[in-house]
Amino acid sequence: MTELEADIRAAVRKLCEHFGDGYWREMDEQRAYPDAFVRAMTEAGYLAILIPEVYGGSGLGIREASIVLEEINRSGGNAAVCHAQMYIMGTLLRHGSEEQKRLYLPKIAAGELRLQAFGVTEPDAGSDTSSIRTTAVRTSDGYIVNGQKIWTSRVQHSDLLLLLVRTTPPDQVAKRTEGLSLLLVDLRDAIGRGVTIKPIRTMINHHTAEVFFDNLHVPYEQLIGEEGKGFRYLLDSWNAERILIAAESLGDGYWFIERTVQYANQRIVFGRPIGQNQGIQFPLAQAYANIQAADLMRFRAAELFDSHAPCGAEANMAKLLAADAAWQAANIALQTHGGFGFAAEYDIERKFRETRLYQVAPISTNLVLAYIAHNVLKLPRSY
Numbered sequence: 300m301t302e303l304e305a306d307i308r309a310a311v312r313k314l315c316e317h318f319g320d321g322y323w324r325e326m327d328e329q330r331a332y333p334d335a336f337v338r339a340m341t342e343a344g345y346l347a348i349l350i351p352e353v354y355g356g357s358g359l360g361i362r363e364a365s366i367v368l369e370e371i372n373r374s375g376g377n378a379a380v381c382h383a384q385m386y387i388m389g390t391l392l393r394h395g396s397e398e399q400k401r402l403y404l405p406k407i408a409a410g411e412l413r414l415q416a417f418g419v420t421e422p423d424a425g426s427d428t429s430s431i432r433t434t435a436v437r438t439s440d441g442y443i444v445n446g447q448k449i450w451t452s453r454v455q456h457s458d459l460l461l462l463l464v465r466t467t468p469p470d471q472v473a474k475r476t477e478g479l480s481l482l483l484v485d486l487r488d489a490i491g492r493g494v495t496i497k498p499i500r501t502m503i504n505h506h507t508a509e510v511f512f513d514n515l516h517v518p519y520e521q522l523i524g525e526e527g528k529g530f531r532y533l534l535d536s537w538n539a540e541r542i543l544i545a546a547e548s549l550g551d552g553y554w555f556i557e558r559t560v561q562y563a564n565q566r567i568v569f570g571r572p573i574g575q576n577q578g579i580q581f582p583l584a585q586a587y588a589n590i591q592a593a594d595l596m597r598f599r600a601a602e603l604f605d606s607h608a609p610c611g612a613e614a615n616m617a618k619l620l621a622a623d624a625a626w627q628a629a630n631i632a633l634q635t636h637g638g639f640g641f642a643a644e645y646d647i648e649r650k651f652r653e654t655r656l657y658q659v660a661p662i663s664t665n666l667v668l669a670y671i672a673h674n675v676l677k678l679p680r681s682y
């Protein structure tokens with residue numbers, strides 16, 4: 300780890316100390332959005348870490364960004380409340396026009412504008428993104444958008460929404476991944492004027508929602524990059540997202556291990572610490588080894604991403620291995636805590652629920668395995 304990375308890690312850890320277990324437990328119980336935490340992270344500049352200095356950010360890489368998010372989860376918090384700005388902004392940075400970047404990035408860096416909602420998934424398309432049905436039809440000065448998204452997280456806590464739409468019908472393109480475009484929707488204008496939001500209550504405190512589009516007018520200037528190339532732009536942000544989610548899972552994994560080792564040392568049953576039993580030690584040691592291995596893949600993927608090298612396989616594998624390792628650690632933590640693992644005041648059950656998400660979102664385990672099978676092992680495509 301470089302000196303800079305060690306400094307970032309220590310500083311984020313210090314900030315997170317102000318938002319302890321009680322804070323996150325209360326947010327979870329009330330299904331509340333942790334405004335104070337997100338504000339503190341924004342004011343400290345951490346959420347602008349990937350924004351180039353010329354636009355007011357720190358101009359650092361995905362490696363440093365991943366350390367920020369890892370530390371949040373490692374402290375017992377949940378980076379999902381604010382992680383999206385980092386990878387959504389990347390699409391604007393890599394594919395937006397200079398005018399769009401100048402208009403939005405400085406305000407995002409300063410915390411005046413929130414870009415942390417990404418509308419890709421639809422109820423009928425699911426993992427098959429190229430089957431989305433939300434359409435954007437060209438008019439003289441923009442697009443008319445109709446359709447529906449589901450699981451659009453933080454949309455109620457965001458000013459802007461990056462939206463995937465179909466601009467050319469699938470039967471008029473050579474490949475179904477063509478004809479998709481990305482629009483940057485200004486929610487401040489759109490809510491109530493073509494956009495309706497319906498929150499979804501989930502087993503975790505995640506602030507996710509269904510979003511309905513009914514003849515929403517989006518000015519032409521809000522198109523990101525070239526029309527019809529949206530799927531290609533998505534791939535970049537997906538790789539960033541996978542690396543960052545891997546880091547969050549690693550943070551969860553370390554949190555479970557640290558808490559559980561502490562508990563196993565303290566809990567006395569049959570006149571000795573339960574951690575003295577190999578039945579307790581070995582699963583913990585195995586989970587720790589798996590977390591360490593996944594951590595290496597996170598840094599490998601980050602290194603490739605930051606040098607603009609192809610990193611789809613590594614980003615997917617990092618996410619797969621880290622999510623699996625965190626879930627393994629979560630199960631061992633619950634088992635080691637016995638009945639107390641189920642008590643809200645120990646926070647194990649909350650983190651257990653939160654860490655489970657990453658087997659399903661932002662991409663489910665099967666789809667990662669399919670990616671590796673098709674693209675790395677060159678096995679016949681199954682879909």
Ligand SMILES: Cc1cc2nc3c(=O)[nH]c(=O)nc-3n(C[C@H](O)[C@H](O)[C@H](O)COP(=O)(O)OP(=O)(O)OC[C@H]3O[C@@H](n4cnc5c(N)ncnc54)[C@H](O)[C@@H]3O)c2cc1C
Nearest residue numbers: 417418419420425426450451452660661662663665666682
């Ligand atoms: C809390 C939460 C927050 C989310 N936030 C966002 C967000 O902000 N923006 C956004 O766009 N989306 C978001 N999502 C959506 C998420 O990305 C999807 O849920 C995920 O990609 C899986 O899609 P699906 O739920 O439609 O499952 P499906 O596609 O219906 O899949 C269901 C199951 O079938 C398996 N499966 C499907 N096809 C195959 C196949 N060919 N081979 C093998 N197995 C297969 C899958 O692996 C999965 O286990 C969120 C989801 C959740 C739960």
